[in-house]
Amino acid sequence: MADEIKRVDANTLLTKIAEKARRDVDDVRSVLARHGVSYKPAIAVPKHLCITSLAFTGEKKGQTAPGPVDFAWRDLSPGLMAIVSDRNFRGKTTLLALMRWCLTGRRGKGVPTEFAETFHTLTMTFTLDGQAYEVEVTDAVAQVGTLWRLDGGNRLAQDAFSSPDGFEAMMSGFFMGQLGLQMLVTHVDRGDKGVDQPHDWVWLSGAMVIEPAPDNLFGNYQALGARMMQMYLGVPWTNAVNDVQAAQTRIEIEGRQAASETERTRERRRARIEEIEAEIAGLRRKLAGLPSAEKQRVDLADANRRFAEAQGRLRSAVRSLAVATEDREAAKHAHDAARRDLREFREGRAAKRVFRSLDPVCCPRCDEKFDDERKQANHHDQTCLVCGTPERPEGNPTQQEAGLKDAVAAAEQGLTSQDRRKEALGKAADAARTDMRRAESDARTLETALAEPSSAYPLELELARLEARKEELGVEEAKPPETTDDQKVLQIAERVTKAAYKPLQDDLLAEVSALIKDYAVRFGVVSLEEAKLLGNTNLRMRKNGGEAYFGTQTEGERARLKIAATIAIIKVAERRGLGRHPGVLLIDSPGSNEMVDRDYSNLIAGLAEVAKEIPHLQVFVTAASNDTIRGHVPRERLLYAEGDEYLW
Structure with a gap:
């Protein structure tokens, strides 16, 4: 069955996809190429990696064993190698991290930042299918060095690097x-945009690392676990499916982001429409407060009329005032005459009373003396004693x-009336003058306003522009279609390709599942009765008569599984001649996972046996360090820090 599936070529797959999509094959090729999907067969021949030496120099600083460092571990070979110490924190994990640093070019968390300047040089040699190579880091701080190919006594430079990124x-x-x-690509949503996230050797090398309390059955990244497993098993066309899935995710994320952007645009449009409506209302209020030219002309005519009427x-007031x-x-x-008459009357009466009260004794002219007889005769005749003139009767002086x-009062009233009349006419003249000046000023202002360009014109232009902009913003944009033709082709491509390799994958997974059960029992998971590895890297098991899964196990059981x-x-990939796993495992502190001595012993013994089988x-x-390790790992394959010593 596996051989039949291997013979399924790209043209056959593309033809099936085109038939199901009811599209032309060239059209399907174009769609796949547009989304970065490549149908290239990639059946790899397994290559075997073996780390043969690790060496480094440097200087420890601080209070813990300070001093120069010159470490070398040579003559390493396939099989089980152990790094042990009698006490914790003696550099075991760091050695694994240095190996991984040389393999990947990335200094991981196993080499913490406080060790950034501890290592000066770093060298690791390894073979790949017997061909020897050497990674030489001449400056571990700046990460400068060379990858050499070793042929006998010759060192041939393969490549060089001068930075952390270059090394990686x-x-x-x-x-x-x-x-x-092949690089695995996922498309992730990064807030406001979708990003293609490539995963190269740094990520794929996680299949060689098993850390304490693992969360994933294969590799260190859940999102890549299934595809890494398929790749290392040698399942064909998995990279094409990876590309198809990444393309579908990309379209989905871009569609979601486009919908979000459309909604944000719609919200911005609504907000802008509200702003424009407020601006329009303000302009209309301003225009309402500005007089129109027609009204100004009417007001000018009214001002001229008011001026003429006031004039x-x-x-009239000036004439009347005169x-x-x-x-x-x-x-x-x-009034003056009446007052004079009254004054003269009063003065005359007073004079008469004075003269009548006089009793003359002689003539003032000739000095003739008047006797009593004459005085009595004059009094009787009512004549003047001096001149003999008969006295006139005075009438009633009071009346x-x-x-x-009364004449004075009448004259005074007449004068007051004339004063009031004159004052009223003066005020009327002043009021008429004021009205004339106001009407004249209004007329001049209106004439000036009419002569100048209208201040309403630019406001009216702006109002028209804003109303047009509001109408333009009010047009709703069309929504993007939910599913595009490209998406349909990609969906069909995923189904057809998975169907093409599923029989082989199921066959491989069944074989792997049987080995998982065998190895896990040998590693101490004695209650395991059945194991079934699924295509998504979930491990379904039967333990103690019940169903169980990888994620529900203890830390120690997860490590062994x-x-x-x-x-x-x-082993399966090697046996089938399909896989790509290089065959190196870096297992860090499996005994730290609350593993009892018997289980730990079973794990170490099982690893020693399996290492001999492969x-x-x-x-x-x-x-x-313990008896189990020392009992199953020969001393020459053991790097041991005894007592208080450090490994480096």
């Missing part, structure tokens, strides 16, 4: 090419004075 890129390119690996009132002035002068003369007083699954994948497998395990 060089090792990634080397191993991806040598092992026939007429002024002329007459009133003359009348007032006449009233003033009459005369009252009459004169992961080791069993990784070695099973290596000749090219090289396993590095770190642990605290």
